[in-house]
Amino acid sequence: MTRYTESVENLIENLCGLPGIGPKSAQRIALHLLSVPSEETDRLAAAIVSAKENVRYCSVCFNITEQDTCDICEDTRRDRTVLCVVEEPRDVIAIERSGSYRGIYHVLGGAISPIDGVGPEELRFAELMGRLRQGQVGELVIATNPNAEGEATAMYLSRMVRPLGITVTRIASGLPVGGDLEYADEVTLGRALEHRTPL
Amino acid sequence: MQDGGPGAARERGRREFADLGIVLRTHKLGESDKILRILTREHGKRSAVAKGVRKTSSRFGARLEPLTCSRLLLHRGRGMDTVKQAEIQTSFQEVRADLDLFVNAAAMCELVDAIAEEHEPHSELFDLLLKGLELLKSHPQRARFTRAFFEMRVLAAGGFAPMLDSCANCGAPLGDGEQLFSLHRGGFVCEGCLVKRQAEVGKLVRVSAGTAGMLSWMSGHQLGEWPDEPPGAELGEAEMLMDRILEHWTERRFRSHQVMKEMP
Ligand SMILES: [Zn+2]
Ligand SMILES: [Zn+2]
Numbered sequence: 001m002t003r004y005t006e007s008v009e010n011l012i013e014n015l016c017g018l019p020g021i022g023p024k025s026a027q028r029i030a031l032h033l034l035s036v037p038s039e040e041t042d043r044l045a046a047a048i049v050s051a052k053e054n055v056r057y058c059s060v061c062f063n064i065t066e067q068d069t070c071d072i073c074e075d076t077r078r079d080r081t082v083l084c085v086v087e088e089p090r091d092v093i094a095i096e097r098s099g100s101y102r103g104i105y106h107v108l109g110g111a112i113s114p115i116d117g118v119g120p121e122e123l124r125f126a127e128l129m130g131r132l133r134q135g136q137v138g139e140l141v142i143a144t145n146p147n148a149e150g151e152a153t154a155m156y157l158s159r160m161v162r163p164l165g166i167t168v169t170r171i172a173s174g175l176p177v178g179g180d181l182e183y184a185d186e187v188t189l190g191r192a193l194e195h196r197t198p199l
Numbered sequence: 200m201q202d203g204g205p206g207a208a209r210e211r212g213r214r215e216f217a218d219l220g221i222v223l224r225t226h227k228l229g230e231s232d233k234i235l236r237i238l239t240r241e242h243g244k245r246s247a248v249a250k251g252v253r254k255t256s257s258r259f260g261a262r263l264e265p266l267t268c269s270r271l272l273l274h275r276g277r278g279m280d281t282v283k284q285a286e287i288q289t290s291f292q293e294v295r296a297d298l299d300l301f302v303n304a305a306a307m308c309e310l311v312d313a314i315a316e317e318h319e320p321h322s323e324l325f326d327l328l329l330k331g332l333e334l335l336k337s338h339p340q341r342a343r344f345t346r347a348f349f350e351m352r353v354l355a356a357g358g359f360a361p362m363l364d365s366c367a368n369c370g371a372p373l374g375d376g377e378q379l380f381s382l383h384r385g386g387f388v389c390e391g392c393l394v395k396r397q398a399e400v401g402k403l404v405r406v407s408a409g410t411a412g413m414l415s416w417m418s419g420h421q422l423g424e425w426p427d428e429p430p431g432a433e434l435g436e437a438e439m440l441m442d443r444i445l446e447h448w449t450e451r452r453f454r455s456h457q458v459m460k461e462m463p
Contacts (some may be wrong), residue, residue: 117454
């Protein structure tokens with residue numbers, strides 16, 4: 001294979017390995033960047049540097065913020081008796097988009113996955129327990145992903161939090177809205193039946 | 200026929216194959232895909248991409264969750280396969296829905312992943328894992344015993360059955376009391392050998408007579424059998440020794456063992 005000049009190879013190497021970007025896409029992006037006016041590449045480089053410099057984790061909930069604490073933790077209108085636990089900052093954004101939640105959050109930074117060596121100590125459980133012991137929270141809503149790792153995390157949390165006398169709830173899982181029943185697998189359908197609600 | 204004539208169909212036939220598979224572990228890939236590590240019954244351990252599986256609208260739903268045993272249709276790729284279809288044979292949802300069972304199952308999958316060779320058919324290992332998961336599901340209160348027993352059977356299937364009934368160094372019969380296990384020799388060693396050839400036995404692990412008896416029972420029985428004398432306090436020691444043997448054999452530390460220690 002013919003090689004590009006050293007700086008192009010270096011650019012490709014740095015792009016390659018970003019989430020979802022393989023060698024081919026890295027090459028395509030690199031060549032695209034080289035073809036656009038330098039103002040555009042300067043803007044991109046500046047955006048990366050500034051985001052990296054200004055963005056940090058909220059000191060309370062570990063959401064992404066540009067201040068010490070995030071907008072949600074600062075907002076006095078939010079209900080501080082309900083705390084929602086999620087895996088990643090982007091889950092906060094997804095739940096906020098639903099418009100159905102007015103409480104506060106805690107971002108764990110992942111989910112328990114024994115085979116990957118991710119246990120409670122690798123996640124922000126200690127910080128969560130500290131917040132819960134302050135006594136303001138009456139309900140903990142567990143909104144980790146409805147997959148094996150998210151469920152393991154939810155089970156661990158409920159085991160740890162129940163003794164504190166806090167109500168622990170889990171977001172419902174079942175059939176996706178807009179889908180057909182017949183395509184559902186038996187696990188999903190079983191959960192939907194198990195968690196059916198009276199009308 | 201939509202895409203191509205008989206030639207295209209033949210080509211598809213060559214590259215597609217159906218098999219039973221157990222999902223050992225998953226990794227996120229890109230925006231909505233996952234890479235699955237699967238132990239198939241006839242086609243060995245495979246890496247396969249499941250496209251769009253992380254979307255809530257994915258047609259795969261829960262069919263490719265870790266531990267699930269599914270009938271799979273896989274498309275052979277150059278590096279990795281692609282999952283075309285999946286139908287659940289046994290979901291093992293009950294195992295995923297219990298934290299302790301899940302952690303034990305994860306340890307079993309991690310062991311299988313560590314020793315199974317890529318694309319090398321190993322149906323005995325597949326059958327052991329399936330049996331192990333079935334036992335976790337049917338006898339949740341025996342989870343720790345099941346895992347230790349499973350590990351013993353996997354060692355034997357790999358040709359590394361520990362020597363438990365006579366000295367692993369000289370073959371002499373062993374006494375009745377507590378025993379010393381030589382990781383280097385792969386079995387218990389007798390008093391005489393300990394005095395004479397210290398250097399060749401390497402690291403030793405001391406276990407009680409009860410533990411030695413339990414391990415020896417495991418090495419002589421099939422997974423799924425249950426001892427007349429239910430396991431008691433010696434189980435913890437047996438688990439510890441099995442973990443040491445596995446670490447020595449595979450030359451690695453098991454991540455799930457570490458996480459297991461963090462569980463309340
Ligand atoms: Zn915050
Ligand atoms: Zn000997």
